[in-house]
Amino acid sequence: MATVAVDARRSDRLSPVRTAVSANRIRQCCRWPSYDDKLSSLVDRGRFPERAIRRPPAPASRFRYRHNEGIVRHADPRPLAGRTSQPSHREQSRMNPAGSSQFEHDSRLVHAGKGVYEGELSAAWAIGAVPNGGYVMAVACRALAAALDLPHPASMTGHYLAPTEAGPVRIETQIIRRGRRISVATARLVQGDQERVRFTGAFTDFALSTGIDLTTVSPPEISEVAACVPMAGLTPYPVAIHDRILARLDPATASHWHSGDPAADTQLRAWLGFADGADPDVFSLPLFADALPPPLFRRVGFSGWVPTVELTVHVHRVPAPGLLRARFVTRHVTGGLLHEDGELWDSAGQLVALSRQLAIINGAAAARESERSKPVGAPPEGAA
Numbered sequence: 001m002a003t004v005a006v007d008a009r010r011s012d013r014l015s016p017v018r019t020a021v022s023a024n025r026i027r028q029c030c031r032w033p034s035y036d037d038k039l040s041s042l043v044d045r046g047r048f049p050e051r052a053i054r055r056p057p058a059p060a061s062r063f064r065y066r067h068n069e070g071i072v073r074h075a076d077p078r079p080l081a082g083r084t085s086q087p088s089h090r091e092q093s094r095m096n097p098a099g100s101s102q103f104e105h106d107s108r109l110v111h112a113g114k115g116v117y118e119g120e121l122s123a124a125w126a127i128g129a130v131p132n133g134g135y136v137m138a139v140a141c142r143a144l145a146a147a148l149d150l151p152h153p154a155s156m157t158g159h160y161l162a163p164t165e166a167g168p169v170r171i172e173t174q175i176i177r178r179g180r181r182i183s184v185a186t187a188r189l190v191q192g193d194q195e196r197v198r199f200t201g202a203f204t205d206f207a208l209s210t211g212i213d214l215t216t217v218s219p220p221e222i223s224e225v226a227a228c229v230p231m232a233g234l235t236p237y238p239v240a241i242h243d244r245i246l247a248r249l250d251p252a253t254a255s256h257w258h259s260g261d262p263a264a265d266t267q268l269r270a271w272l273g274f275a276d277g278a279d280p281d282v283f284s285l286p287l288f289a290d291a292l293p294p295p296l297f298r299r300v301g302f303s304g305w306v307p308t309v310e311l312t313v314h315v316h317r318v319p320a321p322g323l324l325r326a327r328f329v330t331r332h333v334t335g336g337l338l339h340e341d342g343e344l345w346d347s348a349g350q351l352v353a354l355s356r357q358l359a360i361i362n363g364a365a366a367a368r369e370s371e372r373s374k375p376v377g378a379p380p381e382g383a384a
């Protein structure tokens with residue numbers, strides 16, 4: 001049998017002797033000024049395969065969480081009393097924004113540790129005795145933004161399990177997933193040991209967003225603010241939230257609110273903003289998405305409280321300073337369940353948020369509208 005000599009230097013495989021690198025040599029590599037350059041040089045010379053390279057990890061004191069190519073700074077989960085340092089400036093700005101806005105003051109939270117945030121719901125944003133659902137969502141947005149350490153809610157959905165009330169509130173967050181662009185978390189809003197609302201939020205940083213932009217609709221046409229009708233003057237009784245927001249309805253959609261008209265259009269257009277002159281931000285968009293009565297009232301008249309079952313708000317961008325243009329429309333009501341779609345546009349004419357809401361309309365009003373919608377001569381329900 002013939003014997004073939006193999007030159008290890010010309011072999012496609014590196015010999016075990018030449019691929020072995022001692023622990024001392026690896027430590028020596030780590031002490032070189034340009035670690036990556038020296039490793040590349042060794043690979044080129046065949047000293048050891050590239051798969052053997054293990055770059056040193058980032059110091060634990062700098063980063064708490066690494067995901068894919070990005071690094072997310074993780075908020076300290078311990079209570080404030082147990083920390084060796086105060087929360088980061090970014091975390092404080094998420095929960096307690098600087099400024100004199102009443103909305104900012106009434107949506108502040110304190111990190112109580114382990115993903116729990118505490119604050120107080122203000123009666124200033126209530127409809128009757130119940131804080132507005134959009135305001136409650138805005139408070140939960142601050143908690144999730146702080147928990148994820150991301151500034152902007154791309155999508156926020158709330159299922160309203162029981163009425164909230166003015167007073168102390170606890171928000172328990174749980175991070176579901178951290179992504180390079182979108183991170184998702186849930187929040188349980190608790191009052192008196194009872195879960196009142198369950199939220200799910202997808203958060204991002206719009207400053208890092210890339211991709212196409214497309215809008216196929218235009219901002220609503222609304223008369224000048226001075227020519228529009230204050231919403232507070234159309235309600236049959238005072239509503240606390242109307243003292244905190246500026247809501248001016250376009251005259252074309254400001255009729256029939258008291259008694260209703262079966263031929264009225266179930267759409268309203270309005271200017272929205274804060275009564276104290278503060279500019280809107282991404283956290284206030286859920287508030288404005290739920291700040292007005294349902295447009296269906298133009299057909300059935302005011303019919304009392306319309307409790308929200310589910311509210312979803314999609315935020316598209318940070319709004320420009322100034323008043324918002326709003327358009328809300330109800331196209332479907334089935335069995336007393338009202339569906340409402342909304343758009344919010346900023347002063348620069350850009351779409352900043354879309355909303356969809358499912359609510360329960362008063363049974364008597366729904367029955368009255370059902371009778372009005374029947375064809376002339378149709379027999380009453382139950383008739384043979």
